[in-house]
Amino acid sequence: MSTPTTTASATAEEPGARAKTLRGLLLARELDAARQKQGFTTRALAAGMSMSPAMLNRVMTGRRVPTALEIGGLCSLLDIHPARRHHLYRLTANADLTDWLLPTNAEENPIGQIEAIAETITWFASHLIPQPLRTTAYNNAITTAAHPTPTAASAQTTGISMFLLHPQTLHHPGVPTAVSREQLYHLRDTHPHKIRLLPTTIPPEPSFRVLDIDHFPPIVHIEHHNTTILMEHPTATATHTAFLHHAKAVSLTVDHTRELLASAGVSDLRSPG
Incomplete structure (x- = not known):
């Protein structure tokens, strides 16, 4: 999926959307x-x-x-x-601008404000466990200059989220076996009804999430190389929302996900060693 660049054209008011941008x-x-x-x-x-x-x-x-x-x-x-x-x-x-491109640590990063008004947040994770689901040990193990520690997610944000996890998220070469095992148990036991594993047939596209706001088109949020990308116009978000819709449709059930996380079969989803 390609990422459109920031545009400066005014967006037409979508049917049912109250705010223009x-x-x-x-x-x-x-x-x-x-x-x-x-x-x-x-x-x-x-x-x-x-x-x-x-x-x-x-x-x-x-x-x-x-x-x-x-x-x-x-x-x-x-x-x-x-x-x-x-x-x-x-x-x-800048009210007529659609889409955002700014440093993740920018002083006026709007992510917190958007999360506060979102009705639901759906995560697609392809390589790392999403921050709200991480144990402290796992987060410390994967935190590097390339993957800085993100801002802690609020309980409200976690409560309205669903997480679609590609099997590749269940292993990471830099995470010790004991830490990885603890993380898997944490996934099994914490908010199990909000976590779905995806089949390996789903391509491991770069991670993103979709934030749904009442009376407004879905917002696509991507973190890429310490840059926050936000896309709001349906022509820019269509590829991501369609991909997410398909991923949700083929995701494993809650029970099947828990069984895989709880059983020795989880090791089959992990890279050797």
């Missing part, structure tokens, strides 16, 4: 959270902005991007901290 959605969610925190009704805030309630509602749902003057007024009325305003101004200026 992910940046617009994140901007709207943060503004609306600030509105609620300050105790404003939509009507009262609209009056303070000399806007109609209907127009403000479109801003608060991401269907309309505020102008530079409007975002300044909203930040002032909602008492948004000056350090945070710069981020909102940038989201406003």
